[in-house]
Structure formats: C-alpha cells, structure tokens
Amino acid sequence: MEDHTYSRGHEKESPRKRKRELKRQRDRKNNKTKVNIGVAFPRWKELMRSKDFKRDAEVACFLLDSYERELRAVTSTPLKGKPSKVLTPAVSSISSGTDRDEHLGAIAEAPEIESLEQSLHDMSIAEDVDENVFNDPMNSVIDWTDEGSAFHQRDDGERDDSSDEEYLPPISIRMGGALKAVQTVDHLPVIGLDETVHDLSAHEDPTDEPLPSVELPSYPDPLKVQCVDDIICVRAAVLYETCLRQLVTLMKLPVDRCTGVLRTGLVCDSVAPFHINITYKGTAMIAEWVCPNGHSLWRWNSQPVMKFGMQAGDFLLSTNILLSGNNYGKVSLLFKFMNMGMVNPNTFCTIQDTYCVDAVKEYWEERNTEAIRRLQGKDVVVLGDGRNDSPGHCAQYCSYTTMELDTKEIIHVATIDKRHTSWNSNIMEKEGFIQTVDKLSREIKLVEICTDAHIQIGALMNPDKGKYKDLGIHHSLDMWHGAKNLAKKLAAAGKVKGQSILLHWLKDIVNHFWWSCKTADTKEQFLALWIGICHHVCNIHTWQMGSCQHSDLGDGKEWIERDSKSHKALVDIVFNKRWLKDVHKYLRFRSTADLESFQNHVLMYASKRFAFTPPVYEARVLLAALDYNFHCNRPTRTTSEGKQIFRRLYNKHARRYSLYALKSEKTYEYISELQGKIINKRLTSGVGMPRKRSLRPNDPRRLGVVPPIPPPPISELMRTQVSRGLGAAFQEAAHLE
Numbered sequence: 001m002e003d004h005t006y007s008r009g010h011e012k013e014s015p016r017k018r019k020r021e022l023k024r025q026r027d028r029k030n031n032k033t034k035v036n037i038g039v040a041f042p043r044w045k046e047l048m049r050s051k052d053f054k055r056d057a058e059v060a061c062f063l064l065d066s067y068e069r070e071l072r073a074v075t076s077t078p079l080k081g082k083p084s085k086v087l088t089p090a091v092s093s094i095s096s097g098t099d100r101d102e103h104l105g106a107i108a109e110a111p112e113i114e115s116l117e118q119s120l121h122d123m124s125i126a127e128d129v130d131e132n133v134f135n136d137p138m139n140s141v142i143d144w145t146d147e148g149s150a151f152h153q154r155d156d157g158e159r160d161d162s163s164d165e166e167y168l169p170p171i172s173i174r175m176g177g178a179l180k181a182v183q184t185v186d187h188l189p190v191i192g193l194d195e196t197v198h199d200l201s202a203h204e205d206p207t208d209e210p211l212p213s214v215e216l217p218s219y220p221d222p223l224k225v226q227c228v229d230d231i232i233c234v235r236a237a238v239l240y241e242t243c244l245r246q247l248v249t250l251m252k253l254p255v256d257r258c259t260g261v262l263r264t265g266l267v268c269d270s271v272a273p274f275h276i277n278i279t280y281k282g283t284a285m286i287a288e289w290v291c292p293n294g295h296s297l298w299r300w301n302s303q304p305v306m307k308f309g310m311q312a313g314d315f316l317l318s319t320n321i322l323l324s325g326n327n328y329g330k331v332s333l334l335f336k337f338m339n340m341g342m343v344n345p346n347t348f349c350t351i352q353d354t355y356c357v358d359a360v361k362e363y364w365e366e367r368n369t370e371a372i373r374r375l376q377g378k379d380v381v382v383l384g385d386g387r388n389d390s391p392g393h394c395a396q397y398c399s400y401t402t403m404e405l406d407t408k409e410i411i412h413v414a415t416i417d418k419r420h421t422s423w424n425s426n427i428m429e430k431e432g433f434i435q436t437v438d439k440l441s442r443e444i445k446l447v448e449i450c451t452d453a454h455i456q457i458g459a460l461m462n463p464d465k466g467k468y469k470d471l472g473i474h475h476s477l478d479m480w481h482g483a484k485n486l487a488k489k490l491a492a493a494g495k496v497k498g499q500s501i502l503l504h505w506l507k508d509i510v511n512h513f514w515w516s517c518k519t520a521d522t523k524e525q526f527l528a529l530w531i532g533i534c535h536h537v538c539n540i541h542t543w544q545m546g547s548c549q550h551s552d553l554g555d556g557k558e559w560i561e562r563d564s565k566s567h568k569a570l571v572d573i574v575f576n577k578r579w580l581k582d583v584h585k586y587l588r589f590r591s592t593a594d595l596e597s598f599q600n601h602v603l604m605y606a607s608k609r610f611a612f613t614p615p616v617y618e619a620r621v622l623l624a625a626l627d628y629n630f631h632c633n634r635p636t637r638t639t640s641e642g643k644q645i646f647r648r649l650y651n652k653h654a655r656r657y658s659l660y661a662l663k664s665e666k667t668y669e670y671i672s673e674l675q676g677k678i679i680n681k682r683l684t685s686g687v688g689m690p691r692k693r694s695l696r697p698n699d700p701r702r703l704g705v706v707p708p709i710p711p712p713p714i715s716e717l718m719r720t721q722v723s724r725g726l727g728a729a730f731q732e733a734a735h736l737e
Contacts, residue, residue, distance in 0.1 A: 134176040134659045137591045141174050142483050142507075142514045173480055173593070175658050219254065223304035225683070228676040231304065231312045238340070239285055239302055241278055248276050248287050253297065260295030268293050280341045282314040306679075308688035314343045318351040319678050322360075322616070323623065323671055325605035350689050352616060359677040360619040363670075364413075364626060371404075371411050371629075372443050381405040381448040383595045384436060386429035389617065390608050395425045397614070399602070399621045400432025402440065403595045405450075408632050410598065410625040412436050415618040417700035430456040434467075441471055450476040450590035453485060458582070477585040478592045479517060483510050489573050499566040504558060505537055509570075512536075517586045526583060534571055538562045598628050614700050630670055636661040 037044055048059050133139060225231050258270040270291040277288045281301075289297040303313040321331055328348050335342040343351075383403045388395035395418070402412040414435040416428045433451070437460075440446050451457050460467045461475035487510050494502035512533045520526035528546055535541070539559040541548040560567050573579070605627075606612065606620040637645045648657040695702055 133179070136175075137173075137479065137589060137593075138518055139176055139179050140514075142510045173591075174654060174656060219298050222299075222301060225304050225306045225312050225679075227683070228679050231316065231679065232672055232675050236313065238338075241285065244285055244287065244302075245276070245278060248278075248300075253289060255297070258291040258293070258295050258297060260291065260293065262293065268295055270295070282311055282343050282347075283317060283335075283341045284311050284313055285341075306682060307685070310682070310689070314347065315351060315679075315682065316675070318343050318348045319356055319675060321348070322352050322356050322619070323674060325620065325623065327607070327610055347689075350693060353613075353693050354689060355678050355681045357615045357619045359674065359681055360622055363674055363677060364622040367626065367629070368411065371409055375404065375411070375444045378445065379447045380440075380444050381450070381590075382411070382440070382446065383590070383592045384433060384449055384451045385592055385595045385599065386432055386454075387599045387602060388425070388428070389606065389612075393425050395428065396611075397617050398425075398428035398432055399618075400429060400436055401595060401598060401621075401625070402436050403598065405590075408594050409629050412440060413621055413625050414439075415614075415621060417614050419700040419703040427456065429454060430460070433457050433460065437468060437471075437473075441468075441473075446471070446473055448474040448476060448588070448590075450478060450588075450592060452478050452481045452592065453582075474588075475585060476588050476590040477582065479514070479586055479589055480591060480593070482517075482586050483514055486510055486513055486573075486579075490570075493569045493573060496569070499569050501558060501560055501566050502570060505560070505570075509533055509537075518589055520587055523584045523587070526587060527580070530583075531574060534567075534574055537570065538567065598624070601628055615696065626670060627666075627668075630668075631663075631666045634664050634666070636663050 044056075044059060047053075047062075048056070051059070051062065053059050053062070253272065253274070256272045258268040258274075260268040260270075262268055268291060270293055274289045274291050274297060277290055279286045279288070284301055284303040286302070287300045289299075291297060301311070303311045306312050306315060320326075321328055328345060332342050332345070381404075383405060384400065386398050386400045389397040389399075397418070398416045400414045400416065401410060403409065404411050414432040416432045416435075418425055418428065421427050421431055433454075437446070437449070449461075458475070461469075461473065463469050487506060490502055490506045490509060494500055494506065513530065516526055516529040520529055532543075532546060532548060535543045536548055537560045540562075541550075560570070602621060602624045605624040606617055612620065639645065645662040647660045647662050649660040650656075651658055
C-alpha cells in the first residue's frame with residue numbers, strides 16, 4: 001500500500017515538470033520577439049492616444065500601412081504580399097523615458113498551454129456512474145452508522161444513555177441509497193473537503209532567464225500609474241536587498257560628477273563612486289545615490305507610484321487581501337516571517353474602507369441585476385437560509401442568502417446587524433427573510449420558497465394570518481431538517497425507561513418518513529403511507545385501510561408489542577397534531593443542501609474566528625457570493641476520451657463516502673474587473689486618502705452604543721431577607737445602647 005501511494009506521488013510530479021519546461025520554452029521564444037523602440041516611446045504613446053488605438057499592434061499596423069502607401073507613391077509598384085499580423089499585446093502606458101520600460105511591456109502573446117489530459121490519465125474513471133442520478137435527492141435515503149453509539153447496556157438487557165442528555169443520533173443523507181442498482185464509489189480516489197471549496201491551483205515557477213540590459217542615456221522619471229492597465233496583471237516578484245545591492249553596485253550612472261550646490265554657493269563637483277542607500281517604504285525598496293556632501297543624485301523605487309504618492313504595490317496588496325478573503329493579521333505575520341516590509345494597518349483599513357467596500361457592492365449590484373433580469377417572466381422557486389457570524393445568542397451579524405433552485409445561483413444577500421433589531425439576535429434571521437421577500441416579490445414572480453423549520457418564518461408564511469398570506473407563495477420545508485427533528489423526538493422517547501426498543505427502530509422509522517414524502521403527492525396519500533409504521537413495528541403488515549409495500553423481511557428484527565408503553569409512545573409521535581399540521585410542506589421534497597454548501601464557502605471570506613466592521617463583513621459575504629456564482633457551473637474535468645473524472649468525499653457524520661465530480665480549476669476572471677473598479681476610484685478621486693474615516697449614512701454603528709444592562713430584579717424572598725436583616729441589626733444596635 002505504501003509503494004502504491006509513493007508511485008502515485010511521483011506520477012503527479014511529472015506533469016508539473018513538463019508544464020514548467022513548456023513555460024520556459026515559451027518564454028525563450030517570446031524573448032526573441034520583443035522589440036525595443038527606445039526614445040521613440042513617448043511619440044509612440046502620443047500616436048496611440050491621438051488615434052484612439054487600444055493595442056500596440058494597431059499602432060504598428062498603422063505605421064506599416066502608412067509606409068506601404070508612401071512606398072507605393074514613390075515607386076508606383078505595389079508590394080507583394082501583406083504585412084505580417086502583429087501578435088504583441090498592448091504595451092504598458094507607465095510614463096517613462098527609458099528604453100527598458102518598452103522592452104518590459106512588449107511581451108508577445110504566448111501560445112495556449114497544451115491540454116492537461118496527459119496529466120489526468122492516471123485518475124480513476126467511473127464509466128457506470130451518473131453524478132446527477134446519484135446525487136438526486138429522490139434517490140437518497142436517511143442513514144447513519146451505529147458504531148460508537150452513546151447508548152450503554154444495562155444489566156437488565158436494556159440500553160440506558162441517561163448520562164448523555166444531549167444525545168442526537170448521527171443522522172445524515174446517503175446519496176444514491178434508493179437506487180435499485182447500487183453504484184459503488186469505493187474505487188474512486190479520495191479528495192479533501194477544502195479542495196471542494198477553494199479549488200486552488202498550483203503556482204507556476206517564473207522563468208529564470210534574465211532580460212537583456214539597456215544602458216540608460218539619462219535619469220528616467222519615476223514610474224507613475226496613469227490608467228488601470230499600468231498595474232493590473234503586471235507581473236511582480238520578491239526582491240531581496242542583497243540582490244538589489246549587487247545590481248546597483250554594478251550600475252554606472254549617466255553622470256560622473258555631482259551638480260548639487262553647497263552652502264557656499266559653489267557647485268559640489270563630487271566625483272563617482274557615489275554612496276548607495278537602500279531604504280524601505282511599505283512593501284517597496286528604494287535605492288538612492290548620494291554624494292559625499294549629502295546631495296541626492298537619483299532615487300529608484302521598486303514600485304510605480306499612484307496619485308498623491310501612494311505606492312501601487314501597497315495599494316494592490318491591501319486590495320487583494322480583501323478580494324482573496326485573507327486576513328490582514330495573518331498576511332502581516334507571513335511577511336514578518338519572510339522579513340519583508342508590510343503595509344501599515346491603518347493604511348490597509350483606510351484603503352479597504354475608502355475604495356474597496358463600495359466597489360464590491362457596486363459590482364455585486366451590476367451582476368445581481370443581470371441575474372434578476374434573466375428570471376423575469378418565469379415561475380421562480382428559491383431556497384433561503386440565514387447564517388450568523390458567530391454561534392449562540394452573541395451573534396453580531398446575520399446574512400440571509402437566497403438561491404434560485406434551477407440555476408443554483410445566489411440572487412439576493414441581506415446582511416442584518418444586531419443594531420437593526422434592537423440588539424436582539426434571535427430575530428435577525430426573521431428580519432433578513434422579510435427584506436428578502438419584500439425585494440424579490442417586487443422584481444420576480446416568486447411561487448415557492450424553501451427554508452428550514454424556523455418558527456418565526458413559518459408564522460410569516462402562515463396561509464391564514466401570516467404577513468405574506470396574500471402573495472400566494474408556497475412555503476416548503478427542508479427534508480433533511482424534517483427527518484432530523486423526527487429523529488430527535490424518537491431519541492428522546494427511547495431514552496425513557498422501558499422504551500429503549502424505539503432506539504432499535506429509529507433508523508427504520510425515519511427512513512419510512514423519508515420514503516413517504518418522496519412517494520406521496522397529497523397529504524391524504526402521505527397519511528395512508530405514514531400510519532402504516534404503527535402496524536409494521538408490531539409485525540402486522542396488512543390492516544383494514546392498507547398494507548405494507550415491502551417484500552419478505554425474514555427474521556432477525558425485534559418487534560414491538562402492540563399497545564405496550566413503547567408502542568403508545570410511537571403512536572403519540574406519529575399522530576402528533578402539530579407534526580401533521582405542517583407535513584404538507586415536505587411533500588414537494590425540497591432540500592437546501594446546495595445553499596448549505598454556499599454557507600460553508602462563506603467561511604473562506606468571513607471566518608467566524610475574526611471580527612469585521614459592518615461594511616467589511618457585508619463586502620466579504622458578497623465576495624463569497626460572486627465567487628460561488630462565477631464558478632458553480634464550471635465544467636467537470638474529462639480525459640482525452642471525454643469521460644468524467646470522479647472522486648470520493650468522506651462524510652464524517654454518515655461515516656461513508658459520497659460522489660464528487662472533479663471540476664475544472666477556478667479562473668477568477670472577475671477579479672481583474674473588480675481591481676480595475678477599485679483603482680479607478682483612486683485615480684479619479686480629487687483628494688488623497690482621508691486621515692479620519694467617517695461612518696457611512698447607512699452604517700448601523702450610527703444607531704447608538706450598547707444599551708446599559710439593567711440590574712437584576714429583586715425577588716420577594718430577597719426583599720424579605722433584606723428587611724429581616726436590617727430589623728435584626730437595628731435591634732442589636734438598640735440593645736448595645
């Protein structure tokens with residue numbers, strides 16, 4: 001077994017090595033196609049702006065066409081053939097007078113990387129497995145394992161778990177359990193749960209080939225960011241001080257004498273070599289050439305500069321910490337371990353609050369408007385669920401998320417702060433549901449909404465006296481939560497002395513409820529199937545109103561005696577009026593499992609272990625929704641034969657494996673658009689970053705501070721004891737006198 005694992009590890013390394021070698025060959029080929037236009041760079045850019053060209057290839061074609069027309073006018077002989085098509089992308093518009101900048105910007109388009117089919121040839125393929133059929137809730141059953149049970153065996157033969165009052169059976173959904181032909185997934189490789197959420201791709205190593213150096217004719221101006229293309233998608237790297245000092249020591253400045261003025265009014269006239277100082281500013285390194293008299297000849301910054309002196313690298317780092325769902329403290333610790341400079345925490349918070357938060361919300365509104373427009377004119381079924389930022393009654397935020405059933409797309413996110421509900425955490429989910437229904441009912445035709453069994457939401461959707469009784473929206477309940485609640489009641493009844501036999505039947509009873517909801521279409525059909533469990537547990541399979549639909553069960557099951565204490569407890573649960581009143585909400589067999597998956601994905605952006613301000617928390621939840629919507633329908637990986645690749649995903653509650661189709665890697669194509677919006681906010685602003693951050697008009701922190709905690713009420717018994725104590729003290733004082 002160890003040898004097999006070792007060989008698989010070596011097989012995974014070979015595609016990466018081939019991929020690196022292909023990239024090196026591609027970069028060597030690209031370096032041969034670079035063109036250096038030198039001092040003509042400003043004129044080149046001026047022509048591009050005057051002609052409104054978007055790419056340098058358009059400028060080159062324009063110049064070649066002009067040359068051909070001029071040549072035809074002189075020779076009156078047409079050229080043979082056509083000018084070759086230029087494949088170079090747009091050159092960076094960073095303002096500079098150097099030849100090196102043009103050389104670095106004119107990178108040729110790379111050919112497409114060859115398919116990764118060869119790297120996937122060793123992956124297991126399930127030819128007889130259909131993912132959609134296997135994961136269909138209609139083909140599922142309720143299941144769990146009996147291993148590690150908390151029930152204890154007593155001397156009288158009955159199980160007793162009275163020491164564990166919080167026991168809950170490990171109930172879970174087993175996908176594909178109801179199929180006639182069982183599809184096994186045991187032969188598929190196992191993947192981790194984090195791979196299904198993050199889908200991080202391996203980083204490629206940058207090329208090791210150095211770029212050819214060009215001697216600078218004069219001091220270049222500092223690089224400045226004038227548009228989004230000057231900084232977005234520009235490659236960056238880690239720079240070590242020793243390597244930078246080695247480079248600048250070998251450099252020769254275009255002047256060999258200092259032209260600074262001394263205090264006496266004379267020219268300094270100091271000669272080379274000059275002293276080189278290397279300083280740090282944020283994440284940048286700055287090299288400065290200084291003469292012996294302290295005059296600065298030239299300063300070089302490792303980063304371009306934005307408006308008002310902000311370094312572009314610091315700005316993008318602060319932006320991408322938020323966009324990637326990271327935490328400033330952890331990234332700062334990483335930079336500290338690497339002995340690298342880091343953005344000041346106040347600068348990070350200011351950039352995040354001033355430029356990033358509003359840009360994320362605006363981008364979400366644009367995408368959400370498009371999604372709502374696609375749903376107009378259709379009968380829409382949605383799934384709704386709330387998520388608190390921390391467990392228990394101490395939650396500060398609640399994000400109520402709504403997902404469209406067919407496309408699995410997040411169409412609305414409502415973030416509720418505790419201040420919106422007068423510091424009452426228990427009604428935050430209800431408030432989020434109200435905001436969701438009020439907004440969606442005005443924009444689309446909402447015909448059904450599926451939630452968990454939340455009492456307050458059930459009251460709002462009551463068809464007789466609920467707030468939304470006139471909208472005609474059908475309220476469905478999640479099947480898994482219904483089965484879980486039934487298991488709780490049976491487990492509580494089985495813990496009563498003399499009723500432990502119910503624990504042996506718990507799994508079968510819950511599975512019968514699951515099957516009845518899948519089979520029945522009306523409440524009458526459900527009741528006809530559901531009440532049969534009361535006869536079946538007593539080994540009675542035919543009764544006056546119907547009969548069981550199973551085959552011969554054989555021996556080996558302990559039956560419950562009719563009219564016994566355990567049987568009466570079961571009958572009370574089966575015929576419970578409150579239970580049967582809402583049973584019609586389960587008959588459409590809806591599940592919020594996909595929405596629960598998204599709630600788990602939110603942890604990547606807004607972990608419950610960190611605290612965020614209200615605007616930042618809302619922005620992080622929206623980023624999770626954008627990530628989910630962009631990648632939820634990405635294609636699955638296939639081999640060269642076109643067959644899907646599957647993996648096994650371990651369910652710790654069911655202690656079984658479920659089927660997972662291996663999807664293609666995430667592309668995050670929308671991130672560059674978001675970065676562009678954020679940088680544009682900085683470039684178009686007429687002022688620099690504010691020294692003091694003010695609260696937005698809709699910020700919930702404007703609603704006030706935490707109300708004071710009232711003193712605990714004094715009971716009548718305490719008053720009596722206090723009065724008796726004071727009376728005894730007065731009597732003792734009088735006696736002493």
